[in-house]
Amino acid sequence: MSTGTRAAAAQALASVLSGKSLNRALPPWLTKVDPRDRGLLQQLCYGTLRQLPRLEAILEQLLRKPLRDKDHDVRALLLIGLYQLEGTRIPDHAAVSATVEAIRELKKPWAKGLTNAILRRYLRERDVLEQQLDAAAKAAHPQWLYNKLEKQWPAEALGIFAAANEQAPMTLRINQQKVSRASYLEKLNVAGIIAHPGEVAAQAVVLQQPVDVAELPGFDIGEASVQDEAAQMAALLLAPRPGERILDACSAPGGKACHILELQPELDELVAMDIDGERLHRVTENLQRLQLQATLIVGDAATPPAELEAESFDAILVDAPCSAIGVIRRHPDVKVLRRESDIPQLAAQQLSILKGLWSLLKPGGRLLYATCSILNEENSRVVARFLEQSGDASLNTSEQPWGEPCSHGRQLLPQVDGPDGLFYAMLDKSR
Numbered sequence: 001m002s003t004g005t006r007a008a009a010a011q012a013l014a015s016v017l018s019g020k021s022l023n024r025a026l027p028p029w030l031t032k033v034d035p036r037d038r039g040l041l042q043q044l045c046y047g048t049l050r051q052l053p054r055l056e057a058i059l060e061q062l063l064r065k066p067l068r069d070k071d072h073d074v075r076a077l078l079l080i081g082l083y084q085l086e087g088t089r090i091p092d093h094a095a096v097s098a099t100v101e102a103i104r105e106l107k108k109p110w111a112k113g114l115t116n117a118i119l120r121r122y123l124r125e126r127d128v129l130e131q132q133l134d135a136a137a138k139a140a141h142p143q144w145l146y147n148k149l150e151k152q153w154p155a156e157a158l159g160i161f162a163a164a165n166e167q168a169p170m171t172l173r174i175n176q177q178k179v180s181r182a183s184y185l186e187k188l189n190v191a192g193i194i195a196h197p198g199e200v201a202a203q204a205v206v207l208q209q210p211v212d213v214a215e216l217p218g219f220d221i222g223e224a225s226v227q228d229e230a231a232q233m234a235a236l237l238l239a240p241r242p243g244e245r246i247l248d249a250c251s252a253p254g255g256k257a258c259h260i261l262e263l264q265p266e267l268d269e270l271v272a273m274d275i276d277g278e279r280l281h282r283v284t285e286n287l288q289r290l291q292l293q294a295t296l297i298v299g300d301a302a303t304p305p306a307e308l309e310a311e312s313f314d315a316i317l318v319d320a321p322c323s324a325i326g327v328i329r330r331h332p333d334v335k336v337l338r339r340e341s342d343i344p345q346l347a348a349q350q351l352s353i354l355k356g357l358w359s360l361l362k363p364g365g366r367l368l369y370a371t372c373s374i375l376n377e378e379n380s381r382v383v384a385r386f387l388e389q390s391g392d393a394s395l396n397t398s399e400q401p402w403g404e405p406c407s408h409g410r411q412l413l414p415q416v417d418g419p420d421g422l423f424y425a426m427l428d429k430s431r
């Protein structure tokens with residue numbers, strides 16, 4: 001017998017509350033529920049996590065005494081119950097009864113009355129409970145992150161919070177080797193898929209509703225790939241030229257590597273590196289579907305493997321590991337798992353990656369530094385520190401029509417129905 005959707009969601013979410021990423025916690029449960037309920041299972045997990053700091057603050061008001069750590073599953077189910085009442089169109093009575101029913105599958109009968117009482121009290125007192133939330137809880141962000149974003153983006157913070165709490169749009173990158181964006185929009189129209197051109201990247205198409213990729217015209221022959229519009233700016237900014245040798249130093253799963261190859265079929269070579277050999281398999285799969293070729297290598301960008309010779313690349317893309325604060329809507333477990341103390345560690349790692357790669361660049365070459373963070377510590381400050389320590393590096397400050405100017409680069413901020421939050425800085429090496 002398949003597991004009930006709410007019990008499955010509670011157990012996946014309990015794993016996240018215990019420190020596991022949603023990418024690891026959810027897949028085993030997707031196979032245990034009725035296939036028709038997979039969409040709801042995903043919605044319950046993603047939706048609850050996107051609202052988690054807010055739901056936690058409401059739950060704290062409703063619990064007479066704290067739940068024990070070993071009852072993370074009950075806690076998760078209560079949060080899922082509140083999410084359904086607050087953020088979905090599921091009728092209140094159906095949400096309450098299905099959630100209370102799910103307690104049976106968690107094998108914690110003592111929690112049945114508690115779940116019923118808490119959800120019903122929420123329905124009676126929701127206005128008062130909501131009024132008592134502080135600003136960070138209302139914005140559904142952890143306090144430390146709320147403070148940082150308010151401080152660093154005072155005028156934009158409300159929009160940033162709103163974007164982080166919504167589902168991201170499904171955006172496509174149209175493969176200009178195979179079809180123009182205008183023709184592909186026409187194909188989508190014929191297929192009954194409503195879409196419009198992206199506003200930032202030249203090959204981007206934004207779908208009004210997400211669809212299964214199997215429904216996309218020409219997906220299997222590589223006419224389109226799923227990639228956020230902000231991410232599509234990487235290859236456009238790198239602007240690969242014929243005959244160049246390019247390194248994509250943190251390349252998995254390969255979205256940006258494939259875009260570079262689509263933009264410039266006459267490259268001498270694209271070397272796609274990643275520290276994680278398993279993730280590098282995803283690059284192979286993407287290259288195969290798009291019939292593209294690259295040299296794949298497992299390696300640490302901070303201490304590049306000896307086979308990558310000094311001064312051998314015309315251009316390097318560093319899509320650095322980061323806090324993912326600019327893509328929270330896609331990875332809402334960041335709200336639970338990320339700690340403020342991670343940020344200086346990530347910044348140190350990002351700086352050591354830049355330092356490790358710089359000697360591989362030819363004199364006169366260019367390096368594009370990218371993160372999916374919107375925090376200054378991982379962006380302008382890393383670039384500034386690198387420039388202080390590297391006499392032959394300079395920041396390319398050419399005018400750009402997109403994003404927000406920062407002291408050492410440009411920032412795309414996440415937008416509801418728009419791009420993710422990515423940072424870019426182009427560094428030039430002197431001749």
Ligand SMILES: C[S@@+](CC[C@H](N)C(=O)[O-])C[C@H]1O[C@@H](n2cnc3c(N)ncnc32)[C@H](O)[C@@H]1O
Pocket residue numbers: 231249250251252253254255256257273274275276279299300301302319320321322353372
């Ligand atoms: C933001 S993701 C890259 C996404 C990719 N560029 C794309 O567009 O599909 C960052 C990647 O950096 C890799 N990574 C982390 N530390 C690294 C290091 N020291 N050297 C090389 N790769 C690293 C991670 O395994 C991860 O795949």
